[in-house]
Each structure stands twice: as structure tokens, then as C-alpha cells.
Amino acid sequence: MIGVDKIQDIREMYRNGEPIARIARKVGVCEPTARKYAKMEDLSPEMPRKREPRHSSLEGFERFIDEMLEEDRRCWRKQRHTAVRILDRLRNEHGFKGSYSTVQRYVKEKREEMAAERDARGLAGFLALEWLPGECQVDFGEADFRVRGVVTRGKYLTVSFPHSNVGLTQVFWGETAECVCEGLANVFEFIGGVPGRAVFDNATGIGRRVGDEIRLSELFRLFCAHYGLSYSFTNPYSGNEKGNVENKVGTHRRNMFVPVPAFSDVEAFNRRLLEQSLSLSDGKPHWRKGTPELDLFEEDRAALSALAPQRFSCRRWETRKCSKQGTFTLGGIHRYCAGPAWAGKEVAVSLGAFHVEVFDPKTGDGIASYEREWGQAPTDSADPVLQLRLLCLRPGGWRDSVVRKSLPEELVAFLDAEPKESLSESLRTLRDESAEHGWKAAVEGMQRALGATGGLGRASVSLCAANAASGDARIDYGKDAPDLGMYDVAMGIQKGGAADAAVQL
Known part of the structure; x- marks a missing residue:
């Protein structure tokens, strides 16, 4: 059946008196099709009916197809027969003269039948397996x-x-x-x-x-x-x-x-x-x-066996040659930076579940460490800390820097609005806290400080970054915890409390 749009065009042109041959050329269908829909009295939708399979030309060849499909059950799924391959074998090995559509319909129906049989076996029940402790x-x-x-x-x-x-x-x-x-x-x-x-x-x-x-x-x-x-x-x-x-x-x-x-x-x-x-x-x-x-x-x-004396290092090693910019790729789309000093040289790369670490293959010294990137979208994990020092000297490059692209949106919006002098100070704060607590904790500290104070004061950022780096662990003073009650008394006096100071002290 042709599309409804074409049917409408055919009937409209036919009502306008155009001949069938011209209608067929304009619409792009054969003349019998144009004549059929031009003169069709009822276009009401019909109930869909499943066509009965007709495989008369396959008589005598069904068993060969069944054997191929049965053989496929024991093969890897990517090395199974397609309908085209079955048709080729029927023609070459058994002299089949029929069409592809005949073979394709039979193969589809047979595979559905085999799948139904497999599902029926599954519904019939499984053997209950007994599992030992451990x-x-x-x-x-x-x-x-x-x-x-x-x-x-x-x-x-x-x-x-x-x-x-x-x-x-x-x-x-x-x-x-x-x-x-x-x-x-x-x-x-x-x-x-x-x-x-x-x-x-x-x-x-x-x-x-x-x-x-x-x-x-x-x-x-x-x-x-x-x-x-x-x-x-x-x-x-x-x-x-x-x-x-x-x-x-x-x-x-x-x-x-x-x-x-x-x-x-x-x-x-x-x-x-x-x-x-x-x-x-x-x-x-x-x-x-x-x-x-x-x-x-x-x-x-x-029932468990004893653990090994040392934990296994769950990381895989690869050797990568850096580009002229000192970068290399993993998985073809995830780019990492070893630094300009490693342009054109080979580095040893350690791939863990969460981290990618880069080492000097001769000395074993660490060069850089990144969170491992996943997914199908290309990424660039150039370490912003490598550019942060230079950016502190040249804050004019802030807008196009890797550092800016690596920060959360709320921090970028605040820093974009800062004047040049304040931006330089904020970048120096980020640099110093990154050196002290790491990039991740420094960024987290800046976010917390901005949310709590509305600014990026060095003291606030330093405190928040230290908390983030420690995992926000609380200090337990135990029995030696200091009594801070005297501060409450002092504050009461300072605010002009009615009690006598000598009595309170």
C-alpha cells in the first residue's frame, strides 16, 4: 500500500480530470496502482489480518533450512546464518530457484517457533540448584x-x-x-x-x-x-x-x-x-x-578462605606516546595531559576503576593523576592545576582557560563578575589551597565558602577546603573537652546582663 498523501493526490487529480497516465508519472507510481486508488470506492481502514504463509516453492528445502537454524543454536550469535546466507547456500548446494522473500519469511517464522519452544521449556520449571556456604x-x-x-x-x-x-x-x-x-x-x-x-x-x-x-x-x-x-x-x-x-x-x-x-x-x-x-x-x-x-x-x-597478605592492585598498565601538546588518549576519545615537557615522549599509564595515573617510565616518578573518564562522549581531562600557576600571573587568559572550564557553574559566574584584582586574588587562593589540600578539596572549599559567606575570602576558603579534605570528620575531644561555659557568661555580661558581674565570675 502506498502512503495516504499519495492516495489523496491521486484522487484529487483524478477528480480534476487528469488522465491516469499523467497522474502515475506525477505521483511516481505505476498506472494500475494509480487507477486502483483513483476508482476505489471505500478507503475505510480494515482490520489487520495475518497472512497465511505460502511456501510452495520451498517444498523439499525446509529440512535444509531447519538444519542450518538448529546448527546456529550451538554457534556464537555473531556467526549465525542470515536469510541471505541461507538463500545462497540453498542455491549453491541444493539448486533452489525461489526468491529471497520466500526464504526470509520462512526463516522468520521458524525462528519465532524455536523461540517459543525455548520459552515453553523455561516455563516448565528449572532445576533448583543447591549452593554451598561461601x-x-x-x-x-x-x-x-x-x-x-x-x-x-x-x-x-x-x-x-x-x-x-x-x-x-x-x-x-x-x-x-x-x-x-x-x-x-x-x-x-x-x-x-x-x-x-x-x-x-x-x-x-x-x-x-x-x-x-x-x-x-x-x-x-x-x-x-x-x-x-x-x-x-x-x-x-x-x-x-x-x-x-x-x-x-x-x-x-x-x-x-x-x-x-x-x-x-x-x-x-x-x-x-x-x-x-x-x-x-x-x-x-x-x-x-x-x-x-x-x-x-x-x-x-x-567457609571463606584467608585473605592474601597484601591487597591486589586493581589497575592495568599501558604505554602511551604523547602528542606535541603533551597529551595522550585512552579509549580513542578520552584525552589526558602529561604536560608540555612530555611532548612526543612515551609515558606509563595506570588505569584503575576510578583513577588514571601517569608515570615516568624510566624513573617511576608520578607525573599526573586524574579521575578516569567514561562514556561515549569525548572528554579532555587536562589537569587545571598545571595551568593554574601561569594563570595567576596572567589572569587575562581566564575566559579561555582550562581552569575556568573545570570549575562548577556557580563559581565561574562569581569569578566572571569579579574585577581583575579580586580575580587574581581568588585564583591565588585556589592555587594555594590546591597545593595544600588538592584540587578537588580546594574547589569544594570555594563552593562552600561562597554559599556560606557570599564571597571567596582566603580564611573561609582555607577552612572549608580543610574540612572537605578531611572528609568533614568531627574531632572527638573525649573527657578532655574544654568547658566553654565561661564564654557564655562573658557574653552575657558584655550584652549588659542584669546579674552582678562579680557573682557570675
Whole structure:
């Protein structure tokens, strides 16, 4: 059927007395089609009807197609027959003379039939698997997180223990081997041991499946050797083999990530998240055994192997050659800066789950450190601190500087409105606090000072940056806490209190 617009044009031109041949040329259809719609009496919509399959030209060839599709079940999904390839084989191997559309329709119907059979087997029930204490399942979930005011789609690694139904979760921005190893190492240290076996979903994050073969990353193999971790992988289309962790992924999303959690430091958030995810099992009986989950989790813990003497360094090493500007790229789109001194030279790059560190390959000295960038959008992580010193001497370059692009919008708006002298002083404050407490804490301190005082006084920024760098930890003075009551008395006298000063003092 042609489009409604063309039908309207055909009928309008026909009513105006134009011949069918001219209408067909103008609209771009054949004459029989133009005649059909020009003279059609009823254009009312009809109930859609499913066409009965007609494969008369396929008689005798169906079994060959069925064999190819059955063979595909055992092959890697990217090396299965397409309808075009099936048609080629039928023609070359069996002398088939029919059309592509005939083969394509049959292949589509047969695949739907095979999928329905597979679903029916699934509905018939799965074998209940028994999990020993200390064994775990591992899988990734996806959720939104508000990071420094920006909603970001992230991943979270969930490790569940089917024996106790306890699950522990860690947030990451990718599903690489570095993220998997970092998450597992955090969980192992939290529970105080190494599980007897870890079951993964189809090599997610730690390798890739090619047909029946799973090719693991070198980092993950070293991680398992370091901790003595045994591992296995589920079979494709076998959800019952990892049902516990899949349920736990959904449970954690609903109970811990609704509403969208907000944080500025994902590593600090992860440390809190381990306790929070464990608390979900507090007072909860096991869904099948009836025993409290935390009691069963003690059996899981008792079955763990001892931790390695040292924590595994969950980072991958690469060598990168810097451009003429002293930058290099990771993943093809994420640009990092080693500094102008490294233009045209090679640097050693350490890739962790959250950080990218750059080193001198000869001496091992650190050159720069960045938060690792993720996603499909190109990024430029040139260290603003590298330009901050020069910018303090030449504040006229503020508008086009990397420093300006690296600051939050509210700080940029305030600094844009400052006169030149005040801008220079604010930049020097940022420089000094970055050297003292780090770039991240210095920026956080400036934001807090601006929100609290409406300005960027050096004393206010220094105090706020120190608090941010310390994680806002409160000082516990214990029994030696000073008595500040005398200050209250003094303030009462200074304000002209009615009591006699001698009596109060």
C-alpha cells in the first residue's frame, strides 16, 4: 500500500480530470496502482489480518533450512546464518530457484517457533540448584546517580551469597576488569575472606565469550591467582544458574537507589554502601529456609578462605606516546595531559576503576593523576592545576582557560563578575589551597565558602577546603573537652546582663 498523501493526490487529480497516465508519472507510481486508488470506492481502514504463509516453492528445502537454524543454536550469535546466507547456500548446494522473500519469511517464522519452544521449556520449571556456604554469584546492574549535582547513569557490581541470600554492592562507571576486581577486593576485605567459588554471568567485564570459549583478561587472571579465587561462568540463556544475584540486583536498585542517591565522592559512597547493603538482611528470614539471613551469612563467612597478605592492585598498565601538546588518549576519545615537557615522549599509564595515573617510565616518578573518564562522549581531562600557576600571573587568559572550564557553574559566574584584582586574588587562593589540600578539596572549599559567606575570602576558603579534605570528620575531644561555659557568661555580661558581674565570675 502506498502512503495516504499519495492516495489523496491521486484522487484529487483524478477528480480534476487528469488522465491516469499523467497522474502515475506525477505521483511516481505505476498506472494500475494509480487507477486502483483513483476508482476505489471505500478507503475505510480494515482490520489487520495475518497472512497465511505460502511456501510452495520451498517444498523439499525446509529440512535444509531447519538444519542450518538448529546448527546456529550451538554457534556464537555473531556467526549465525542470515536469510541471505541461507538463500545462497540453498542455491549453491541444493539448486533452489525461489526468491529471497520466500526464504526470509520462512526463516522468520521458524525462528519465532524455536523461540517459543525455548520459552515453553523455561516455563516448565528449572532445576533448583543447591549452593554451598561461601559461594557467591556476581553480576552488574544499572542505575542513575547524582554526582556533584549532575545525574549520571552508572553501573553497580553486586556480589550475592545464595546460601544466606545476602548481597553486597559497589558503584562504578564501567564494567571493565578493573571495576570487577576493585569491587571484589572491596567485598573480600569487608567480609574478611575469599569465597570458595564465584559464578559470573557470561564473562561480563572480565573477558569475552567466543563461541564456547571464554577469553579472560590478564588482570582478572592475576587477581584470581593472587587471592586463590575459583570461578566459573553460567551457560547462555540459563537464568536459573544466577537467579539469586539477578534478584539481588533488582532489590538493591529499589531499596538503595530510590530516590536517586547524591554524592560527590564515589569511593566514600562505596564504603558506606557495603554496610547499607548488608543491613538489608538485618532481621530478615531466608525466603526458603526460614533462618535469619545474617545467621546464615556467618556460615558463609566461616567457609571463606584467608585473605592474601597484601591487597591486589586493581589497575592495568599501558604505554602511551604523547602528542606535541603533551597529551595522550585512552579509549580513542578520552584525552589526558602529561604536560608540555612530555611532548612526543612515551609515558606509563595506570588505569584503575576510578583513577588514571601517569608515570615516568624510566624513573617511576608520578607525573599526573586524574579521575578516569567514561562514556561515549569525548572528554579532555587536562589537569587545571598545571595551568593554574601561569594563570595567576596572567589572569587575562581566564575566559579561555582550562581552569575556568573545570570549575562548577556557580563559581565561574562569581569569578566572571569579579574585577581583575579580586580575580587574581581568588585564583591565588585556589592555587594555594590546591597545593595544600588538592584540587578537588580546594574547589569544594570555594563552593562552600561562597554559599556560606557570599564571597571567596582566603580564611573561609582555607577552612572549608580543610574540612572537605578531611572528609568533614568531627574531632572527638573525649573527657578532655574544654568547658566553654565561661564564654557564655562573658557574653552575657558584655550584652549588659542584669546579674552582678562579680557573682557570675
